[in-house]
Amino acid sequence: MVVLCNFPNMEEARQIGTHLVKRQYAACVNIIPGAESIYQWQGKVCREQEILAVIKTSRKAFAVLNRELAALHSYEEPEIIALPVADGAAGYLAWIASHSTA
Template identity: 45%
Template sequence: MSDRLVTLITAPERMVADAIADALVERRHAACVNIVPGLTSVYRWDGRIERDEEWLLVAKTTRSAYPGLEACVLDLHPDELPEILAMPIATGLAGYLAWVGAQTEPQG
């Protein structure tokens, strides 16, 4: 099994999504982040059903880079409890998965 992950993160507005995506790639916590507009989230919060327009970030990372990704999102995200979900990538194009690993390795 690959140590590569795909991570889903929601953001309440485009500026927040851009800031998180830029920071994740710049700090090598993610190799690539796709920003998908037009997401509607329906959820229960504080006993009420909420409906919000959000932006979806799809970040490709590794298990070893994930703790930094999570910490970075928590630092930059305005929500009290942001959505951060990571799922293993079972398989994929070998060259792309190698690139994800190379882009998330610490430099120095």
């Protein structure tokens, strides 16, 4: 699975990303600075600079990753969107499965 999650700053993205990998909730976290988000929150349109994390995990580990990510994140309602991976390089997919075993 690929999980998308935005963070307010690089420090939080790195801290939580490292935690997820160390605990094997995720095999890999790519941190991409410079995302601009435009959204509605509590009745007003907001525009924020955010950090996008692209998290690779297994379906087996997602439930734990989801709970942990929501608990550690500073946002009241963090974006946690899981996308299934339809196909990919067999070796890479096996590596993800073996490193996200929570």
